[in-house]
Amino acid sequence: SAGRVFIPVYDAGGNVDISLMCFDLQSGKKLFKTFLASGSMETNLFGNLLTEVATPAPVSDGEHVWLLSQFGTLSCVAARTGIIEWTRTYPRTKVIIHQDGRLSQRGSHFANNNMFLNAGTLVVAPLDSQTLFAVNGKTGELLKSYPAQDRDDNRMRYILDFDGEALITSGSHLQKINLTTGREAYTSPQLYRYNGYNNENLLSS
Numbered sequence: 074s075a076g077r078v079f080i081p082v083y084d085a086g087g088n089v090d091i092s093l094m095c096f097d098l099q100s101g102k103k104l105f106k107t108f109l110a111s112g113s114m115e116t117n118l119f120g121n122l123l124t125e126v127a128t129p130a131p132v133s134d135g136e137h138v139w140l141l142s143q144f145g146t147l148s149c150v151a152a153r154t155g156i157i158e159w160t161r162t163y164p165r166t167k168v169i170i171h172q173d174g175r176l177s178q179r180g181s182h183f184a185n186n187n188m189f190l191n192a193g194t195l196v197v198a199p200l201d202s203q204t205l206f207a208v209n210g211k212t213g214e215l216l217k218s219y220p221a222q223d224r225d226d227n228r229m230r231y232i233l234d235f236d237g238e239a240l241i242t243s244g245s246h247l248q249k250i251n252l253t254t255g256r257e258a259y260t261s262p263q264l265y266r267y268n269g270y271n272n273e274n275l276l277s278s
Contacts, residue, residue, distance in 0.1 A: 105155030112144030
């Protein structure tokens, strides 16, 4: 964006530190590196992470860059200087701890979705949250939130599109949601059921 490339990076030395790096598109010169968030993930006996860090690609309008850390924070950074303009936190899902040696995992409802920016509104669905939410891109003000699961048979997992007003999502159902009112403008018949053995397969129609 604007002749610059923005890349999320992490350093894992005890805690996992998430930063945003910026490079000049033509020369490859590093322009800045801004630390944004820190969290913890399980490691093996050698200190290596057992699962990869996964953040969606940063979103930019040329003046600002937004990055979701997946560690409970969403940040806005000035695209030219790397200065943090605001950081918003959100409630995270709980970590499920096993007593039989299995990897402890944080509960997740969403896939690793892209962020969507349209008409100054930013929509994100964090891996570590039970809700997707829309914020004012310039201020970070919360505009609307929507649960990943609003009833037992209706689970949202993928964010497909956002046109500035309506959000298209899929999961157990295909949905069109008006973010202004929070109402579902359209909900398809059930596409598949979640269960303990097969919760990712979309049944053929």
